Amino acid sequence: MRTATVTRDTNETKITAELNLDGTGTYNNQTGIGFFDHMLDQLARHAMIDMKVRCEGDLHIDDHHSVEDVGIALGQALAKAVGDKAGITRYGSCLLPMDDALVRAALDISGRPFLIFNVDMPTAKIGTFDTELVREFFQAFSTHAGLTLHVDALHGYNSHHIAEAAFKSVARALRMALEADPRAAGAIPSTKGTL
Numbered sequence: 505m506r507t508a509t510v511t512r513d514t515n516e517t518k519i520t521a522e523l524n525l526d527g528t529g530t531y532n533n534q535t536g537i538g539f540f541d542h543m544l545d546q547l548a549r550h551a552m553i554d555m556k557v558r559c560e561g562d563l564h565i566d567d568h569h570s571v572e573d574v575g576i577a578l579g580q581a582l583a584k585a586v587g588d589k590a591g592i593t594r595y596g597s598c599l600l601p602m603d604d605a606l607v608r609a610a611l612d613i614s615g616r617p618f619l620i621f622n623v624d625m626p627t628a629k630i631g632t633f634d635t636e637l638v639r640e641f642f643q644a645f646s647t648h649a650g651l652t653l654h655v656d657a658l659h660g661y662n663s664h665h666i667a668e669a670a671f672k673s674v675a676r677a678l679r680m681a682l683e684a685d686p687r688a689a690g691a692i693p694s695t696k697g698t699l
């Protein structure tokens with residue numbers, strides 16, 4: 505089983521993130537931010553990753569530090585759990601519809617962090633959640649996981665749907681990329697011999 509636990513304590517946030525990449529998509533995420541918990545639950549469920557996150561953050565300021573730092577901790581946990589990447593598919597993509605929203609995610613578990621994020625949301629808030637934090641999460645997550653990640657919203661007019669479709673499309677792409685390649689015989693999927 506590819507598992508990892510990361511704890512991260514700063515003056516702004518105290519976080520524990522547990523992942524099992526070979527799970528069944530069970531989740532138990534409590535960050536104090538309802539909408540963000542809902543998004544993390546989608547990530548776990550649709551990546552088929554077991555995920556437990558606890559975050560005690562400085563929400564009296566705003567949600568920014570908590571969302572960004574959970575992205576860092578989950579990215580570190582993913583990198584740790586995936587290890588040397590032997591035998592994985594490496595690439596994944598997904599074109600995911602959710603009602604009005606259509607989001608495309610393509611990723612490479614490359615060890616070279618790069619984010620392209622073309623996801624405009626028509627409102628500044630989803631409930632009390634700042635929509636700009638969706639990008640902050642994926643920036644932190646892709647950087648610390650070592651992902652090349654492209655996320656493009658092709659259309660959509662409801663911010664909740666667009667954000668949720670972004671998390672679900674990344675989840676499905678991750679599931680594909682993390683899957684064992686049965687023809688790889690445990691080899692690292694690069695002509696360089698390392699990733």
Ligand SMILES: [Mn+2]
Pocket residue numbers: 542664668
């Ligand atoms: Mn929803």
